[in-house]
Amino acid sequence: MKAPLHIDRRRLLVGAAAVLGGSGLARAGLPVLKAGDQKGGLRALLEAANELQGLDYEIQWTEFPAAAPLAEALNAEAVDLGPIGDAPLIFAQAAGARITAFAVNRSDPYGTAVLVRPDSPLKTAADLKGRTIATNRGSIGHHVALKALASAGLKPDAGTFRFLPPAEAKLALTQGAVDAWATWEPYTAMAETAGHARVLVNGRGLSSGLSFLAATDAALAKKHVQLLDFGRRVVRAQRWSLQHVPEFSATLARIIGIPPEAARLQFERRQQRWIAIDAQVVADQQRTADFFLEAGLLKQALVVKNTFDTSFAVV
Template identity: 65%
Template sequence: MTISRRRFLQYVTTASAAGALTTLALPGVAYAQSGRPILKAGDQKGGLRALLEAADELKALPYDIQWTEFPAAAPLAEALNAGAVDCGPIGDAPVIFALSAGAAIKIIGANRSDAYGTAVIVRPDATLRTAADLKGKNIGTTRGSIGHFVTLKALAAAGLAPNDVNFRFLPPADTITALASGSVDAWATWEPYTAVAETTGRGRVLVNGRGLWSGLSYLAATDAAIASKQDVLRDFLARAVRAQVWSYQHVDAFSAAMARIVGIPPEAAKLQFSRRATKWRNIDDALVAEQQRTADFYSQVGLLRQPLDVKTTFDRRFPVKV
């Protein structure tokens, strides 16, 4: 499938501009009902909201939800740090940057996905074929994102250092424009951006995340929200877990709903969803150890000011049925 550059950018920029807040009203939910708590939920390009809505998990809520959408993890992490949202989905690498900056947040839920779609993308006609070919090239990504992390791991595996490439830290919409214009040679990104680029003929996967990234992502919540809305957060997480199970039992229906809600091509929605194979899991010592290895890697490449002990950032009081 080939589409115009203008239409492709419309898909990529469906999410809010970096750092901007967009409140989305839930159908059938009143925001000012006396006595009902309000959960301020952050989201990345509508993915979590689309999942819950498609699975009918937003019905019969004992609380109200105020959604705020972000194009990437970095601005979501900033909103968590500022208390502008109570919780939100965030990858293992971005949460490390948030914690190292002193964010008062905890990880309350964890899931694992196939890492393929976290990738370094190049233009289809690019001559680059391996990670080693990135030496001296300009790579666009969001600082501290899982795309950034995968690129650093790929460079290390190819015997290259971080300063062997030129990183340009840009939000997704700006990066895809830069890739199309040639001002960057590659884009280090994640789903659904990877699937959109592939299915619209605007990008080719040069390096995928398998063997480089853990595939771990989290539901993070602020310390304040955990203290005051623990039951709400527990219910919200349970709904997300149930919705994930439902989605893989109804792949076609969910993919269609996601394409509509998030605003991406149906082909991209189905591709990114089906290959991710996301499963929620309980937080255990092995998972914490994986997160520590990610933090240690960031320390080794000089992206953290000081080593980070991740153990205290996990709250195990939110078990899920897996």
């Protein structure tokens, strides 16, 4: 199966510029850091913790609905950096994207889950056999769905995948067009708290819970100082958020436009921590890459140790 990274550089650059927000035009003489983001991601965290003050560079933000289009933007150098899960990072790098992970966090992967409608007859992972599962191709949702099938002794083709972005996947599930939806936070918490879905299989024991800050090779070479400062601000903001759960949850809900109860649920159960890129991180990421190779989604083996830059001391 072809790796899920298809680049139309001109279209992507125009699309990214259309949704660009935040700082706008750079102040005279200041460098610009083009930051990609996902829903419920870095911008809300940094704003809530007041970590966007005192910058000696500009940040231009572009929000993406999932990691796959963010990976495309990184590959096209439409953004300099962005948060990306373990699975989409692997697919992007396997497809030749010139991006490198320079910081890592680990969280409780419960919310990376396979969801079904509340009245669904499905009870276990084994019940996914012969069912239709909506997810983003190459996403952490795709990964957890495949792992769920494997945990029940089923092959990757035991279920039928429909590759849809989160909003369309949710609609397909609620309308009964698919049997299950494999997704991640905050979409899991939003669906649960709204009564639209329940968790059939959660990611504990299936997913590493790893997520990364990845940057283009060009940004790593030219904007090392800004990337390091940005990473350290993210780490400080994360520590602040864990000590100010009510305040952060309220700010997160406001910034990304989700119900406060969903914002708090997904935040509290993730318990995200930024950690060093150590041997365990590399081993876990290699295990995920090997799983995709065995499942037939990668054409050739990926040596993940070559996809990290450990020179950034953000923690």
